[in-house]
Amino acid sequence: MSSTTNSPTHHTSTIGAIGAPSRRNTELALLVFAVVIPVFAYANVGLAIDDQVPAGLLSYGLGLGLLAGVAHLGVRKFAPYADPLLLPLATLLNGLGLVCIWRLDQSKLLQSLPNFVTAAPRQLLYTALGIALFVVVLIFLKDHRVLQRYTYISMFGALVLLILPLVPGLGANIYGAKIWIRVPGLGSLQPGEFAKIVLAVFFAGYLMVKRDALALASRRFMGLYLPRGRDLGPILVVWGISILILVFETDLGTSLLFFGMFVIMLYVATERTSWIVFGLLMSSAGAVGVASFEPHVKMRVQAWLDPMKEYTLSQQGVLGHSEQAMQALWAFGSGGTLGTGWGQGHSDLIKFAANSDFILATFGEELGLAGIMAILLVYGLIVERGVRTALAARDPFGKLLAIGLSGAFALQVFVVAGGVMGLIPLTGMTMPFMAYGGSSVLANWALIAILIRISDTARRPAPAPASNPDAEMTQVVRPS
Amino acid sequence: MNKPLRRIAIFCGLLVLTLLLRDNWLQYLKSDSLKEDPKNRRVTIARYATPRGDIIVDGNPITGSVESSKTGLNDLKYKRTYKNGAMWAPVTGYASQAFGATQLESIDDGILTGNDDRLFFRKTLDMITGKEQQGGNVVTTLNGAAQKAAFEGLKKQGGKGAVVALEPSTGKILALASYPSYDPSSFAGNSDDDAAAWKKLQKKYDPNDPMLNRALRETYPPGSTFKVVTAAAALENGKYTSADQKTDSPLPWVMPGTTTQLKNEGNIPCKDAPMRVALQYSCNTVFGKIGSDLGNDKMLEEAKKFGFDTEQFTPVRATASVFSDDMNQSQTALSSIGQYNTAATPLQMAMVASAVANDGKLMKPYMVDELESNLDPIAKTEPEELSRPLSAENAQILQDMMETVVEKGTGTNAKIDGVKVGGKTGTAQHGVENSENPYAWFISYVKQSDGSSPVAVAVVVEDESANRDDISGGGLAAPIAKNVMEAVINSRK
Numbered sequence: 008m009s010s011t012t013n014s015p016t017h018h019t020s021t022i023g024a025i026g027a028p029s030r031r032n033t034e035l036a037l038l039v040f041a042v043v044i045p046v047f048a049y050a051n052v053g054l055a056i057d058d059q060v061p062a063g064l065l066s067y068g069l070g071l072g073l074l075a076g077v078a079h080l081g082v083r084k085f086a087p088y089a090d091p092l093l094l095p096l097a098t099l100l101n102g103l104g105l106v107c108i109w110r111l112d113q114s115k116l117l118q119s120l121p122n123f124v125t126a127a128p129r130q131l132l133y134t135a136l137g138i139a140l141f142v143v144v145l146i147f148l149k150d151h152r153v154l155q156r157y158t159y160i161s162m163f164g165a166l167v168l169l170i171l172p173l174v175p176g177l178g179a180n181i182y183g184a185k186i187w188i189r190v191p192g193l194g195s196l197q198p199g200e201f202a203k204i205v206l207a208v209f210f211a212g213y214l215m216v217k218r219d220a221l222a223l224a225s226r227r228f229m230g231l232y233l234p235r236g237r238d239l240g241p242i243l244v245v246w247g248i249s250i251l252i253l254v255f256e257t258d259l260g261t262s263l264l265f266f267g268m269f270v271i272m273l274y275v276a277t278e279r280t281s282w283i284v285f286g287l288l289m290s291s292a293g294a295v296g297v298a299s300f301e302p303h304v305k306m307r308v309q310a311w312l313d314p315m316k317e318y319t320l321s322q323q324g325v326l327g328h329s330e331q332a333m334q335a336l337w338a339f340g341s342g343g344t345l346g347t348g349w350g351q352g353h354s355d356l357i358k359f360a361a362n363s364d365f366i367l368a369t370f371g372e373e374l375g376l377a378g379i380m381a382i383l384l385v386y387g388l389i390v391e392r393g394v395r396t397a398l399a400a401r402d403p404f405g406k407l408l409a410i411g412l413s414g415a416f417a418l419q420v421f422v423v424a425g426g427v428m429g430l431i432p433l434t435g436m437t438m439p440f441m442a443y444g445g446s447s448v449l450a451n452w453a454l455i456a457i458l459i460r461i462s463d464t465a466r467r468p469a470p471a472p473a474s475n476p477d478a479e480m481t482q483v484v485r486p487s
Numbered sequence: 488m489n490k491p492l493r494r495i496a497i498f499c500g501l502l503v504l505t506l507l508l509r510d511n512w513l514q515y516l517k518s519d520s521l522k523e524d525p526k527n528r529r530v531t532i533a534r535y536a537t538p539r540g541d542i543i544v545d546g547n548p549i550t551g552s553v554e555s556s557k558t559g560l561n562d563l564k565y566k567r568t569y570k571n572g573a574m575w576a577p578v579t580g581y582a583s584q585a586f587g588a589t590q591l592e593s594i595d596d597g598i599l600t601g602n603d604d605r606l607f608f609r610k611t612l613d614m615i616t617g618k619e620q621q622g623g624n625v626v627t628t629l630n631g632a633a634q635k636a637a638f639e640g641l642k643k644q645g646g647k648g649a650v651v652a653l654e655p656s657t658g659k660i661l662a663l664a665s666y667p668s669y670d671p672s673s674f675a676g677n678s679d680d681d682a683a684a685w686k687k688l689q690k691k692y693d694p695n696d697p698m699l700n701r702a703l704r705e706t707y708p709p710g711s712t713f714k715v716v717t718a719a720a721a722l723e724n725g726k727y728t729s730a731d732q733k734t735d736s737p738l739p740w741v742m743p744g745t746t747t748q749l750k751n752e753g754n755i756p757c758k759d760a761p762m763r764v765a766l767q768y769s770c771n772t773v774f775g776k777i778g779s780d781l782g783n784d785k786m787l788e789e790a791k792k793f794g795f796d797t798e799q800f801t802p803v804r805a806t807a808s809v810f811s812d813d814m815n816q817s818q819t820a821l822s823s824i825g826q827y828n829t830a831a832t833p834l835q836m837a838m839v840a841s842a843v844a845n846d847g848k849l850m851k852p853y854m855v856d857e858l859e860s861n862l863d864p865i866a867k868t869e870p871e872e873l874s875r876p877l878s879a880e881n882a883q884i885l886q887d888m889m890e891t892v893v894e895k896g897t898g899t900n901a902k903i904d905g906v907k908v909g910g911k912t913g914t915a916q917h918g919v920e921n922s923e924n925p926y927a928w929f930i931s932y933v934k935q936s937d938g939s940s941p942v943a944v945a946v947v948v949e950d951e952s953a954n955r956d957d958i959s960g961g962g963l964a965a966p967i968a969k970n971v972m973e974a975v976i977n978s979r980k
Contacts (some may be wrong), residue, residue: 116562271498275491318526339513340521341529353529353562376514380507387503394496398489406488410495417499421506430509 030091031083037095038079042072045102052110055350071102074138081142086463092392096385097455104441105130107369111362114355126362126443133445137452144456151461155404158212161205168202186258199261200450207411214276215404222277245269250293257303260422260434266290271414272407311432331357335427339371346375362443367427390417393458399465409461412454535563540599540622542579545631549575572670574638577663577700581671585681590803598623598858605865623860628659632974640967641666648948649701649833652971655841655940657870658850662971665701703805706830707947710915712928713825714774715839718762720789721777722881730763730888740772742817749775763888767896771824778823779816787812792876794838801854808835836930837945843885844932844940847877900965907934912960929964933972942975944968
């Protein structure tokens with residue numbers, strides 16, 4: 008890895024990439040683990056619940072192996088220099104998620120709920136579609152800089168995606184948050200998951216052009232560079248949009264995610280700490296403001312502050328209260344350090360959304376503190392590989408896009424895991440790759456595909472300069 | 488651009504670190520309190536996941552477990568059953584799928600489910616050998632024959648009441664009966680029938696309050712039985728030094744600071760009567776004056792030595808009995824004959840009799856002899872001295888007096904052939920202006936020829952249907968006490 012590490016003595020992000028190994032075999036070896044671990048987990052669930060190895064073990068193992076193989080071949084062919092960790096990590100999480108969803112499918116309690124569906128086969132299908140999308144992105148997105156051309160179209164697209172759930176007849180209000188749309192024949196979609204990527208493209212393109220103006224034209228005040236009034240425009244607009252999302256779609260998570268992503272990208276583009284300060288001030292002002300008058304958000308905050316009271320109210324049948332938050336805490340606590348083991352917990356007591364928003368609670372109960380720490384570290388690794396990709400990227404657009412996507416991924420993991428563990432109020436978002444849901448799986452595979460594409464471009468050896476007859480007289484200048 | 492990128496990398500790392508810290512807090516530090524939260528359904532699921540261990544009396548289980556009906560969504564595999572549930576309810580409490588657990592079923596839940604840490608080895612062994620986890624047993628100190636005599640006696644009487652019998656030398660609880668009672672089997676499941684049975688037993692729907700454990704949780708004015716405590720205070724404080732020493736007891740006696748005469752029941756020889764005679768006839772004036780002369784502090788000190796004003800844990804909690812402080816002389820006089828604020832649980836009065844019978848040594852009452860797993864003992868309760876309300880000599884003087892009460896006083900109904908019985912009757916008034924039926928009390932003990940005392944007992948009967956004149960400790964309560972004592976003696980033969 009030394010070839011990709013920036014030594015502290017020279018402050019350029021260029022990679023001494025000439026002759027860099029492609030690391031495809033490393034990826035393949037890691038992928039074997041990423042497939043074998045979930046297969047063992049699957050067998051474990053079957054043994055715990057029915058005392059026998061589940062009948063679908065072979066087909067599940069082959070299926071997951073095949074999907075991972077296809078993805079690997081895709082990377083090998085179309086992005087040979089890509090980061091070797093991203094694909095195996097995502098495959099591992101996706102595979103474990105599938106096992107957990109299948110495990111919850113076996114719960115009699117969940118089966119008795121009115122809107123129960125056998126989720127595992129569907130999730131396997133979504134995974135297949137996700138991997139297909141992954142490969143398609145790798146094939147057609149030969150160079151991520153192409154996306155730069157679609158900056159303003161992306162803005163428009165993102166706005167459409169965000170507004171869709173509010174369109175009458177199309178949007179669906181599921182348990183208070185209006186972040187779904189219903190597509191006949193396809194089921195529900197969460198356009199917000201895709202908007203995350205499209206918005207990152209827009210922010211990257213926009214900030215790349217405006218970064219100098221935003222960074223330089225400012226006054227210094229109390230150690231902070233205050234931006235000019237007119238440069239405050241974009242951040243105000245994005246802030247306004249996230250507040251609107253919060254108010255109209257009552258979705259704290261998405262709102263926080265978009266605004267956070269924008270602030271991160273703005274900071275990276277301008278290198279001005281003042282943006283972080285502004286961002287924090289504005290998001291807390293927005294969150295506190297909305298939470299104090301919007302009833303749904305307000306309730307979520309109260310449930311967070313006193314989950315026991317919320318539980319008691321829901322047990323008394325008071326409408327609009329949910330036992331989920333407390334049930335999730337009990338699930339985590341009952342898991343303890345090592346967990347009960349696959350299939351032996353009672354996280355199905357969470358009932359609604361046990362396999363989507365709250366899937367982490369099942370991991371917490373059955374795999375314990377040890378399992379959750381491992382899973383969080385896997386997420387952390389994905390994020391840090393994303394950030395490394397941003398560091399390694401040679402063009403500012405690629406840097407901004409990679410940091411935007413990784414930052415959004417990190418924020419999402421934080422908001423969801425923090426919500427389920429009672430660290431922050433609950434939001435209607437799902438754990439990337441693990442939770443049940445087509446939109447989430449598809450969007451996150453696309454996100455990984457884009458990161459892999461950027462890392463491939465970054466790590467690809469520069470064209471050999473020796474073939475140029477002018478080489479000795481021309482100094483090669485690489486963009487930083 | 489790389490400097491902010493590195494900072495963002497650190498920021499993302501901090502986000503993950505925050506989650507890791509939170510998770511450690513949740514799953515390590517808070518784990519136990521969440522895991523054992525009674526509202527956590529998993530506690531109930533675990534309680535009924537395997538056949539529950541049993542509560543044992545005389546070597547035989549008085550509880551059982553059956554598989555719950557498999558209908559619907561019942562996530563609880565086993566259901567509790569009780570043999571002769573109503574009789575044993577004050578001991579066992581209940582373990583209900585729908586309504587939780589109380590008393591022994593709750594206190595020793597960990598042993599009974601097998602989840603207690605002390606059963607860890609056994610549990611692990613079962614897991615390795617593939618056997619179903621089996622809970623441990625709770626072996627009680629109770630005596631089946633005595634319990635039966637107590638419960639049947641109360642049942643025959645028909646009114647509300649309670650009986651507690653102790654083994655004076657150890658503090659073992661031999662009988663613990665409360666009437667009317669309830670059958671914990673009737674609501675052990677979680678069906679609609681169980682809910683209906685539960686509802687019917689609530690005080691709201693049944694004014695007799697069958698679920699109240701009268702033996703441990705109800706306090707009654709102890710009436711004349713409290714004179715034993717007053718006599719003990721007189722001896723211990725050296726006011727009188729023998730049973731037959733004349734007391735300074737005018738008749739009629741006007742309570743200090745008042746113009747009210749303290750009355751005796753009927754025309755009995757109480758003027759300057761020695762304590763033996765005063766106890767035999769149950770003279771209010773003699774013992775009222777003793778209490779008044781000794782004063783509130785000394786009386787309180789003696790009552791506390793007998794266990795008043797403290798909750799007892801047997802391990803099932805018993806309400807603290809009351810002897811007040813800050814009383815004036817007339818209030819102290821009334822309190823010293825078991826009226827005014829004085830109130831005692833049946834357990835408390837059994838402790839009084841037991842301390843006298845055990846030559847002044849009060850043993851801590853307990854009902855769990857041993858916790859065992861598969862016949863291997865896990866924990867055994869050792870008898871423990873609680874206090875010494877009387878010196879051995881004074882205890883023998885008091886025994887002598889109490890034996891006179893049974894020999895030729897108010898307690899002749901408790902006489903048993905072949906052994907010496909000491910006792911004291913009580914008829915406690917209650918209600919405004921004594922408008923309600925009084926409580927009939929009897930406390931007693933048996934002394935065998937070798938000087939040992941196998942049993943001390945306290946009986947209280949509150950009988951609203953009985954004729955007022957009929958209510959006296961000797962008439963209603965003494966026969967029950969006699970049967971309980973006989974049952975203990977016979978079971979020891």
